[in-house]
Amino acid sequence: MSITTVKPTGTPGGKSGPSELQGxxxxxxxxxxxxxxxxxxxxxxxxxxxxxxxxxxxxxxxxxxxxxxxxxxxxxxxxxxxxxxxxxxxxxxxxxxxxxxxxxxxxxxxxxxSKVFDGYFLSHSMGVVADDEAGGGIYHAIIGTLEQVGLACLIAVPIGLLTAIYLVEYGRGKLAKAVTFFVDVMTGIPSIVAGLFVLSFWILILGFDFSGWAGAMALSILMMPVVVRSTEEMLKLVPNELREASLALGVPKWRTILKVVLPTAIGGITTGVMLAVARIAGETAPVLLLVWTTPFINTNPFDGAQGSLPLYIYQQYQSGNQAGYDRAWAAALALIAFIMILNLVARGVARWKAPKTGR
Incomplete structure (x- = not known):
């Protein structure tokens, strides 16, 4: 009995050509x-x-x-x-x-x-410059924006972070559902409504004056639901195995959250906070209602009107002359650069604080 070996046709070595198997x-x-x-x-x-x-x-x-x-x-x-x-x-x-x-x-x-964006523009205010004259800068507006956004973060970030921790780690029953519902409602609140709320309560009822602090309270209302939602989603992405392993070793739940859950999700939480900052940094309506504006430098956010970049852009463009247009575009460039720098810093902090995995 003879055995005949048949080699496949195609290229030498028994490999079939591409024309036989592929169109x-x-x-x-x-x-x-x-x-x-x-x-x-x-x-x-x-x-x-x-x-x-x-x-x-x-x-x-x-x-x-x-x-x-x-x-x-x-x-x-x-x-x-x-x-x-x-x-x-x-x-x-x-x-x-x-x-x-x-x-x-x-x-x-x-x-x-870039026409007027230089060191002079960043280090001078509009105190002695008319809107139709060349010159002036945004120093007073930068100070106001930094202080108002910083105060809003001091209010919104701790409250939003703790609320998200409650919803993910502890929240059960009707209270958690009610908190989730109101967070969803707050997400869609227009900025003018938040400004009107603080205006009626803080200024008209309690009798306080216009200030950067009043604007920061309105901005924190807009910022809070964004922080809650983003933090909540990041905490849900942390594997339950990490929590269970920590609890199995006898670590209390609060310490597990502090030492295991939050460090694991710190990158996403930081990104969410930066998204919330970008959400409020360009708001004009609450600032117009509560902070008002001034061309002079005011470093005290609790006393008197302050400048801010969004309102400065609006006022300069509203002036209707070429000098105002140039200043408005330069202030817009400064606002974009401000948000970009914050995001880069946040990414650096998130990478620095992220948990290190050993080999």
Whole structure:
């Protein structure tokens, strides 16, 4: 009885060629070529049709990119692969539609704000400069914003953090449900409503004067639900095994939360706090109602009106002259830089305080 060995056909060594197991595929560089070609055709169509908006050119190019990618892939690769490329191309288009406005905003702010953004602008106030004159700066507004946001954080962060710990670690029954409901309601409160509440209670009923502290109380109302929600979600992501292991060793629950749960979630908690700070740093309505404004430097947030960056931007743009426009854009650039620096510092602190895993 003889045994015949049959070797598979294909390349030497018994390996089958790609043509037998795999269908035709578009080259890897094809999406880039399609994107460039779609952009060129979209611009040509926009020019021929007399469309003035470049956004319209981009939308035409995006539609062409999706259509050509699907049609070419369906012809060469088949319907199944074409559907995959269709989904991928739509995701890329949506990503660009989200990034382009953000990039355009940053570019326009840097372009317009850099005209007067310098050391003099950051170190001087508007005390002796009229709104229609060149010069002046935002020193008084920076001090006011830092103090008001700082006081709001001192109020909102401890309360929000403790509330989230209660909801995740202890909250059961009707009280926890009621707290969750009111946190959800507070998340959607307009800033003007928070300002009116503090205005009616703190200033009209109790008789206190306009101050940075009054504005900080309104900002803390807006900040608190964001801190609660973000902290609550981060605490839920901590594995229960860590809590159980600590409790099994006889560690009290409060110490487990303090030494195990919070250090594990500190990165997400810090990010949530920074999101809340970004939420309140640009608010204008509570500041307008409760802090008012002054062109002079006031370092005492508990006595008298204070400047702030959001209200400064509004007032300078409202002045209706080129000097005011330049100062408004420069203040907007300073506000964006302020938020960016805070986020970088928060990421550094979160990485520094994150639990270290040994080998």
């Amino acid at each position: 035709a595929r578009l080259p890897r560089w094809s999406p880039y070529v399609i994107a460039v070609g779609s952009l060129a055709v979209g611009c040509g169509i926009g020019l021929a049709a007399g469309l003035d908006s470049r956004m319209q050119w981009g939308l035409i190019a995006a539609i062409l990119f999706v259509a050509v990618s699907y049609g070419l892939s369906a012809t060469v690769e088949g319907t199944r692969q074409a559907k995959d490329r269709l989904a991928t191309s739509v995701v890329w288009v949506m990503f660009l539609l989200a990034v382009v406005p953000l990039a355009s905003l940053i570019y326009e702010t840097v372009k317009r704000g």
